[in-house]
Amino acid sequence: MIDVALARSLAEAGLRWHPATGDRFLIDTDAFDAEVFTISEMTIEAHTYPTGTELGFNGTTEWALDSVSTDDSLWLPREDQMRELLGPIFHALIRGESGDYEVTVTIDDEIQTFASPDAENAYGNALLAYIDASLRIENVERS
Structure with missing residues (x-):
């Protein structure tokens, strides 16, 4: 898997993410450990709105999290x-x-x-x- 610092450098350099099934990401805030998530139509789906893309967590009762913006996520390209x-x-x-x-x-x-x-x-x-x-x-x- 790509190093998180390198993925962050790519994002800062201008690499844009258009979330799709199979993409790996982490929630890029201090409140979360560096847990890696994978977009799957069963558990995490990308929802595109005029205001931006939200990653919806479906059926994850262990999380007090419904969704997170891609602005708060870091794509880990394959x-x-x-x-x-x-x-x-x-x-x-x-x-x-x-x-x-x-x-x-x-x-x-x-x-x-x-x-x-x-x-x-x-x-x-x-x-x-x-x-x-x-x-x-x-x-x-x-x-």
Whole structure:
């Protein structure tokens, strides 16, 4: 699973979450421990309203919680979700000689590799670099 600090960095960099079945998240407030929840149509459903998306907890009698806003949640993207977000810049995921997972991407016409003991964190670091590169002012074409 992706490191919580890295998931928070991705959110702060601008990665947006559109909750779907199978997504993992945690409630990002001091009142909750770092318990990870998974959206499931049986227990946790995403409800979209004009004011935002709420995650509804169905039938959870042990919780004094009906719903929580996605603004108070932190998405923990999966490996497949991050690979999809990298899209055409993604080249490969391999297990390097050190035993770390290595994700290779092209960012700003340069091949870059991001390594981590966990594949999710290697993908997360590549995605964070991609978002950062996409938001740099020198990358914006001027008319």
